[in-house]
Amino acid sequence: MELALSPEDAAFRDEVRAFIAENYPQEMRVPNPETDLTKEQSLLWHRILYRKGWVAPLWPKEYGGPGWSITRRFIFEQETSRAGTLPPLAFSVTMVGPVIYTFGNDAQKQKFLPRILSGDDWWCQGYSEPGSGSDLATVRTKAVRDGDHYIVNGHKTWTTLAQHADWIFCLVRTDPGAKPQAGISFLLIDMKSPGVTVRPIVTIDGSHEVNDVFLEDVRVPVENLIGEENKGWTYAKFLLGNERTSMAGIGRSTRYLDRLKKIVKAEIAADDPARLDFSKEIGRIELDVLALEATELRVIAQMARGIDPGPAASLFKIRGTEIFQGITELTHRAIGNDGLALREQPLSANRFMPGPDYGHTASEKYLNSRKLSIYGGSNEIQRNIIAKAVLGL
Amino acid sequence: MDIQFTEEQELLRSSVQRMLRDQYSFEARRKSVSSEEGWSRKQWAAFAELGLLAAPFSEESGGLGGGPLSTMIIAQEFGRHLVVEPFMETVVLAGSLIEHAGTDEQKQAFIPDIVAGQKIWALAWTERGSRFDLADVATTARADGKDYILSGEKTAVIAAPWADSLIVSARTAGKRDDRSGISLFVVDARAANLDLRSFKTIDGRRAAEVTFREVRGELLGSEGEGVALLETCRDRAIGALCAEAVGAMAELNSATLEFSKTRKQFGVTIGSFQVLQHRMVDMFIAHQEALSLMQHLNLSLGASEAGISRLASGAKSKIGYAGKFIADQAVQLHGGMGMTDELNVGHYFKRISSINIQFGDPAHHLLRYVQLDAAA
Structure with missing residues (x-):
């Protein structure tokens, strides 16, 4: 499905498509880019987009954004995700960047924004804690003022790729006496500070993507506070809004569906009754994707006319994650007995995996995608948001 | 509808429960799974000692005569503790095939070692592309004296890396997909010309693809009746x-x-x-x-x-x-x-x-x- 594009926008789409085809690094095309690439490899495409001026479509022009319309941003998102490119560092560009240019002071903007764009700084997110997952307002990590520093103590968890990070943006409690949402501040912490420890969390797919981050008497300069003390909740909510808009994942789902169809064709004989069963399941998911894509296009069209989409992001998150989980599940099923195998971590070229290449990451994708309905605000929480904000319940 | 267990069955259940509670904590399991071999021979010996490896076999075969209900009781408790040792492959799959299809001589040769925890078995039936079809077999076996010579490849053979012997389905007649013409063979897992390519399974066990290049096998059950x-x-x-x-x-x-x-x-x-x-x-x-x-x-x-x-x-x-x-x-x-x-x-x-x-x-x-x- 395509937006009805003006000739200029159609030309832009062709330009983006050609740029990806010519410039996307071959060495990033590994079976599972999210976990198989080194830090340097993960940054290659980010840096190519940076040099082109396309690394931060969301950002206003004055801070280094390309100054695209909503339609062009959408076209870019669609083309890059259809082509299966690894997005630029999301926690840097999509999350902390907009918080800094929206709520930060000039010194912070000058210090951090250029290094976010260039990829010189890798950011991770210090939101979740062992006791506060979906209920973020209960963060317990404390920041106590000591002269021109804060002393920070606490334990952040599920921190994606903290092992690579140079900086972490944290929600910290600065007023223990206030109501939960009122006493929170938004603090930027250098990962090299004494007292910061990163401990890997291995997940059920065997990969190391997330971490615990321990903060023990970490001294953070007061100049690293974003906005006002105790106003962090406002900035955090702003950021979460950005996180959820990109979760429909139409491009990715379309790509994985195409792959799934090829796998089913290769694995299951045309006269096997299972073939029809798979076709039916795939057809249902295709229609789910089509309906979600149409919804996304409708929302984009509304936004282009200046209409606030409200909590549409929650709808995209729920359906986008459910769809992708369904695809990974069917793919795992399609490879039959080979689905018993799981790649060993750390990865090594010498280890044997049974069956054709297309099935080698099916098990870990299936297992890994269980997280989608949990993170970024669980799907239960997203349903609560729609119940309250849309249905008025 | 709830099963009224006999006293013996209750005893079996409580003894399995006690053993697993004492010896098979999640941490102990993790240690076995991450070890070089990936399972615990010591634990296997303890299963044998408790009679679990004898439970379903008939008394004539040297078992305790517990049948499928004893298997059910053991497997249910094993499921609670995520037991990785090859009870299913050795006792339920191979053991029951030997007991039901084997000659008296074969039963005497194989079952006592299973019951005593001396030998591990695995069943090799799936092939590349066979999916879940028992009759889709391309591996061949041709008679050679009183034995047979097997050639072909099996996939996803769970516990093969641990096994002493394999039961292998192979075609003695007909073409791929024919229901008839498939026979079962006992093969020494360490035979020359038998290659294992091992991998880890999602549930922490070991499996392998097995290639047979002119490997000697002994017929189990009637020729052509394998399916x-x-x-x-x-x-x-x-x-x-x-x-x-x-x-x-x-x-x-x-x-x-x-x-x-x-x-x-x-x-x-x-x-x-x-x-x-x-x-x-x-x-x-x-x-x-x-x-x-x-x-x-x-x-x-x-x-x-x-x-x-x-x-x-x-x-x-x-x-x-x-x-x-x-x-x-x-x-x-x-x-x-x-x-x-x-x-x-x-x-x-x-x-x-x-x-x-x-x-x-x-x-x-x-x-x-x-x-x-x-x-x-």
Whole structure:
């Protein structure tokens, strides 16, 4: 499905498509880019987009954004995700960047924004804690003022790729006496500070993507506070809004569906009754994707006319994650007995995996995608948001 | 409908429970799984000593005569503890094939070593592209004196890296897909010209692809009757796999319930949210239905009732879907913790995923269940 594009926008789409085809690094095309690439490899495409001026479509022009319309941003998102490119560092560009240019002071903007764009700084997110997952307002990590520093103590968890990070943006409690949402501040912490420890969390797919981050008497300069003390909740909510808009994942789902169809064709004989069963399941998911894509296009069209989409992001998150989980599940099923195998971590070229290449990451994708309905605000929480904000319940 | 267990069966259950509680903690299991070999020979010896490896065999064969119900009792407890040792492959698959199809000489040669915990077996029936079809066999066997010579390749042979002997299906007549012309053979797993390419399974066990290049095998059962033997074997395997799944489901449900009563978000336990209460009620119902159907299947297996194969497929499908639902929701309700390798919940999820592949996924067995009805 395509937006009805003006000739200029159609030309832009062709330009983006050609740029990806010519410039996307071959060495990033590994079976599972999210976990198989080194830090340097993960940054290659980010840096190519940076040099082109396309690394931060969301950002206003004055801070280094390309100054695209909503339609062009959408076209870019669609083309890059259809082509299966690894997005630029999301926690840097999509999350902390907009918080800094929206709520930060000039010194912070000058210090951090250029290094976010260039990829010189890798950011991770210090939101979740062992006791506060979906209920973020209960963060317990404390920041106590000591002269021109804060002393920070606490334990952040599920921190994606903290092992690579140079900086972490944290929600910290600065007023223990206030109501939960009122006493929170938004603090930027250098990962090299004494007292910061990163401990890997291995997940059920065997990969190391997330971490615990321990903060023990970490001294953070007061100049690293974003906005006002105790106003962090406002900035955090702003950021979460950005996180959820990109979760429909139409491009990715379309790509994985195409792959799934090829796998089913290769694995299951045309006269096997299972073939029809798979076709039916795939057809249902295709229609789910089509309906979600149409919804996304409708929302984009509304936004282009200046209409606030409200909590549409929650709808995209729920359906986008459910769809992708369904695809990974069917793919795992399609490879039959080979689905018993799981790649060993750390990865090594010498280890044997049974069956054709297309099935080698099916098990870990299936297992890994269980997280989608949990993170970024669980799907239960997203349903609560729609119940309250849309249905008025 | 609940099974009234005999005193002996109750004793078996409580002794398995006690042993696993004392010796098979999640941490002990983790140690075995991450060891070089990937399982514990010491634990296997303890199973033998307790009589678990003898339980289902008939007394004439040197067993305890417990039949499918003893297998069910053991497998259910093994499912609760995520046991990785090859009880299924050695006792349920190979053991029962030898007992049902073997000559007296073969039974005497093989069963005592199984019962004593001396030998490990694995069953090699799947091939590249065969999916879940027992009759889709390209591996060949040709007579050579009183033995046969096997050539071909088998895939996804669970426990093959640990096995001393394999039972292999191979074609002695006919073409690929023919139901007849398939025979079973006993092959020495360390034979020359037999190559193993090992890999780890999602549920922490070991499996291999096995290549046979002119490997000597000994016929098990009548020539050409392999598929019928494998079908009966699969029915028994499904009885045991369903019992394991039900054991794992019970653990997931109790862990999730416990977690929901202690985990607080928004100032209250998450178990106080109605949406999660209803979810857990559905998980409870799914387990109850699975438990009932699993017992019904194993009772029918014990009585060798007619139509057992259709019932086995029905149970494999229904219990497979129930297990998947429970496993999905157990991870979901545990949130991020459910995603970690550290917590046992994800490992139960993976065990259930593995069970759902072995001998056919729930959709495959649903279709088979329907087709067998149409054929009747």
